[in-house]
Amino acid sequence: MPAILTIRDLRKSYADGFEALKSVSLDIEEGEILALLGPNGAGKTTLISTVCGIITPTSGSVTVGGHDILDDFRAARSLIGLVPQEINLEPFETVWNTVRFSRGLFGKSRNDALLEDILRKLSLWDKRKNRIMELSGGMKRRVLIAKALSHEPRVLFLDEPTAGVDVELRKDMWEIVAELKASGVTIILTTHYIEEAEAIADRVGVIAEGKLMLVEEKAQLMARMGQKQLEVQLTEPVAVLPDALAHHDLQLVNGGGALVYTYDTRGERTGITALLNDVAQAGLVLADVQTRQSSLEDIFVGLVSGETA
Numbered sequence: 001m002p003a004i005l006t007i008r009d010l011r012k013s014y015a016d017g018f019e020a021l022k023s024v025s026l027d028i029e030e031g032e033i034l035a036l037l038g039p040n041g042a043g044k045t046t047l048i049s050t051v052c053g054i055i056t057p058t059s060g061s062v063t064v065g066g067h068d069i070l071d072d073f074r075a076a077r078s079l080i081g082l083v084p085q086e087i088n089l090e091p092f093e094t095v096w097n098t099v100r101f102s103r104g105l106f107g108k109s110r111n112d113a114l115l116e117d118i119l120r121k122l123s124l125w126d127k128r129k130n131r132i133m134e135l136s137g138g139m140k141r142r143v144l145i146a147k148a149l150s151h152e153p154r155v156l157f158l159d160e161p162t163a164g165v166d167v168e169l170r171k172d173m174w175e176i177v178a179e180l181k182a183s184g185v186t187i188i189l190t191t192h193y194i195e196e197a198e199a200i201a202d203r204v205g206v207i208a209e210g211k212l213m214l215v216e217e218k219a220q221l222m223a224r225m226g227q228k229q230l231e232v233q234l235t236e237p238v239a240v241l242p243d244a245l246a247h248h249d250l251q252l253v254n255g256g257g258a259l260v261y262t263y264d265t266r267g268e269r270t271g272i273t274a275l276l277n278d279v280a281q282a283g284l285v286l287a288d289v290q291t292r293q294s295s296l297e298d299i300f301v302g303l304v305s306g307e308t309a
C-alpha cells in the first residue's frame, strides 16, 4: 500500500522556545488505523495540529496524498478530516446545518445524499433537526465526526475520541472507526488508553517528549506481549554458560548469578521442563526461580520513562 501521509523530520518549537516535536518521521499507509499513544504533553496534539495546518512547523515536511501541507495547503487540507479533542460546535445551530456548512467551507458542492448517509451511519439522522445544545455529550462527539467527514476526507484524525466518555460510547466509537476503515478512510487517533490501541489499531506509535519512540504493527507488539521470561537464580555464579545449555535461548545476568530464559506463552511447549533438566544435568543448583511477563503497558511505560522495556 502506498503512503497517504508522509511526515519527514518534523520539528516544532513554540514561541517560548519549548521543543514540542523533535524530528518526527512517519509514513502512514492508505487504509490503515494508526494509534498514537503518549502521556500528557507528549506532543500528540501538536503533531496533529501541524499536519492539519493549524500550527506552522519549525522545520521538516508533511505531504498528504502527495500535496505539501505548506506549498499546497488547500489540496492537502481537503484530504484531511479532523475531529478535535474539544467540542467546538455552535450550540444554537442544527445538526444538519452544522454538517452542511462544514462541507461548504471546503468549497465542495452540495450533496445532501452523502450527508444523509454520514448522519445515518453515525445514528444522527433522527437528530438532524435538533440544535446542538439539545444533544448529549456522546451525540456531540458523533456530530464532530460527521462534520469532519462532510467534505469526504481520505485521512481522518481523531484526537482522543474517547477521553472521558463512558464504556458504552467508547465501544460505539470503536465500531464507528472500524466502519470508516472498511469504507477506505485512513485513521490516525491519539489516545491515552492502551486497551483502545489494542482493540482497534493496525499499528501503534508511542510518542513521548516530542519524539516518536516506536511504531510497530500491533500484531508484532502482541507477539512481544506473549513473551515471558523465566529467571533462574543460581547458588553459585558461573563465569560462562555451560555447553550443555548452549542450545537454549539463555542469557547470563547478574555477574553469572542468574540465567534468563525467554519463551513464548502461546507456543505448545515452553521448553521449561527441558531447560530445568539440563540445568540440573550441568551441575548447577537453583536458589530461586521467577517469571515475568512483558505487556504493551510495560513496553509503553519503559519507553516513556526512558528505560528499555
Ligand SMILES: Nc1ncnc2c1ncn2[C@@H]1O[C@H](COP(=O)(O)OP(=O)(O)OP(=O)(O)O)[C@@H](O)[C@H]1O
Binding pocket: 014, 015, 016, 018, 020, 038, 039, 040, 041, 042, 043, 044, 045, 046, 047
Ligand atoms: N502554544 C504553546 N506554547 C508553548 N508550549 C505549548 C503550546 N502548545 C503546547 N505546548 C506544549 O507542548 C507540549 C506538547 O503539547 P501537546 O498538546 O501536543 O501534547 P499532547 O500529547 O497532545 O498532550 P495531551 O495528551 O495532554 O493532550 C506540552 O508540554 C505543552 O505544554
